[in-house]
Amino acid sequence: MPHRSTIRRGALALALALPAVGACAAGPSREHFYFGADLSYVNEMEDCGVVYREGGQPKDPYAIFKEHGANLVRVRLWNDARWTRYSDLADVKETIRRARAQGMQVLLDFHYSDDWADGDKQIVPKAWAGIADTEDLARTLYNYTYDVLLALDRAGLMPEQVQVGNESNSDLASTVHWDKKAPIDWERNAALFDAGIRAVRDAGRATGTAPKVMLHIAQPENVPKWFADAAAHGVVDYDLIGISYYRKWSTRTEQGLADTIALMRRTYPQAEVVVVETAYPWTRDSADSHHNLLGEDALVPGYPATPEGQLRYLVDLTQTIIDAGGSGIVYWEPAWTTSACKTRWGQGSAWENATFFDFRRGNELLPGIGYMRHDYRWPQP
Secondary structure (H helix, E strand, O other): OOEOOOHHHHHHHHHOOOOOOOOEOOEOOHHHOEEEEEOOOHHHHHHOOOOOEEOOEEOOHHHHHHHOOOOEEEEEEOOOOOOOOOOOHHHHHHHHHHHHHOOOEEEEEEOOOOOOOEOOEOEOOHHHOOOOOHHHHHHHHHHHHHHHHHHHHHOOOOOOEEEEOOOOOOOOOEOOEOOOOOOOOHHHHHHHHHHHHHHHHHHHHHHOOOOEEEEEEEOHHHHHHHHHHHHHOOOOOOOEEEEEOOHHHOOOOHHHHHHHHHHHHHHOOOOEEEEEEEOOOOOOOOOOOOOOOOOHHHOEOOEOOOHHHHHHHHHHHHHHHHHOOOOEEEEEOOOOOOOOOEEOOEEOOOOHHHOOEEHHHOOEEOHHHHHHHOOOOOOOO
16 A cells, blocks of 8 residues: 555556456456455464365365455565564465465555554554654665565566555554544655555566556545545556455445445546455354454345355345446455464454354355356446
């Protein structure tokens, strides 16, 4: 999530060639639609003893997702998360290797934090916390982004897409939790976004690649104003608009999401729009002491918390995205099931009831994953 560049880079975004997977200009089609999964937790889960099964047999989770229609893997990167051994550069490399082994593309998600960056907070990495000057901070962010991408390229692991920030509703690399009444400091914010986006573009030129740039905002009701403000401050050089959509935390219905996608496609025709985070529970039960984040308050009328309800919700949501002109859907953490491992919040997972694996049957694959192979209604060319 960084950007501020001037119009000079807008033409470059339009000139980039589409990768094998992506949205076509006239609208989505199955061949040009992202069916993604955020698998940032998988390496950790397997180290915690989790075994994923299909038909009762243990199976590589990356192979499971590929065989059931996934063509994109999303993976997060924290700067220096001393509280965990995961989501650092080494872990990201392992995730990209495994995704590539299955022929899937990769979306790298820079959080620009040592911890979770989300719609409520964008806490600056400790190593950057003393940098008060905006130009110096922008230079640091640029160098970090560029160096990470070149390190990945040297390993043959350059991602096809790069998120410059995660759910960056508030000031990027801030020192405080977001006060929603406080306006974003767009002069500073734009300088940081500019630095991150230039780093992706420059790394692409230096390596002979052209990773797409995504900017990502949580919940559709926040998207139009954020991008309008960004454009007013010269933030125009991006290829993908990412939206998190969880009905629990959004004031918008699925139709409201569709309206936002359609508006963004009309307003920024150079950019694809992707629901880059979503999820739905298949049960209200929990398997451990970790409180489930998606409980009764996450349910949508007509879609019970059952395996079949989860599948129907995802099928209908995906059709809504397609009809609105969206270019993809990425399911957040479909493999973060329960385990014997502990986190800062408790033992196990806060998400096992929203995965695609049944913790009551040894993590047997659930039908929800079938939404990726559903026979959707696609726009006529």
